[in-house]
Amino acid sequence: MIAFGWTVAAVMFTLMLLGPDNVGFVLVTYMIGLFSLLGPYATLLVFQSECYTTACRATGGAFAFAMSQPGAILGGLPLSALTGLGWGYGPAALVVGAGACLVSGVVMLAGRTVAAGA
Numbered sequence: 001m002i003a004f005g006w007t008v009a010a011v012m013f014t015l016m017l018l019g020p021d022n023v024g025f026v027l028v029t030y031m032i033g034l035f036s037l038l039g040p041y042a043t044l045l046v047f048q049s050e051c052y053t054t055a056c057r058a059t060g061g062a063f064a065f066a067m068s069q070p071g072a073i074l075g076g077l078p079l080s081a082l083t084g085l086g087w088g089y090g091p092a093a094l095v096v097g098a099g100a101c102l103v104s105g106v107v108m109l110a111g112r113t114v115a116a117g118a
Helices: 002-018 023-051 054-084 089-109
Strands: none
Touching: 002 023, 002 089, 054 089
């Protein structure tokens, strides 16, 4: 579910950036892209709460929350670097945004499978 959602989001965001400059098209692809991110993040939250002890859950959740602010700042650095090198905002957003979404989905497919109860 996680890999599928991130891959669909990457495809929708790519279509949004490369598709026609039409408000309806942009809104629909943007909404579908965001919608497909809901499933992966909901799955990750359930996974975290079901697989770890209470102490670990609280620590992991607090760490993830604390890292969201620096992550938002650091996430803009590649976009700023590419636009600073003369890339247009569209191609830079395609590589940094949709590309990162696609890489995330592919990385999830590379994870090992653990049998239940192991």
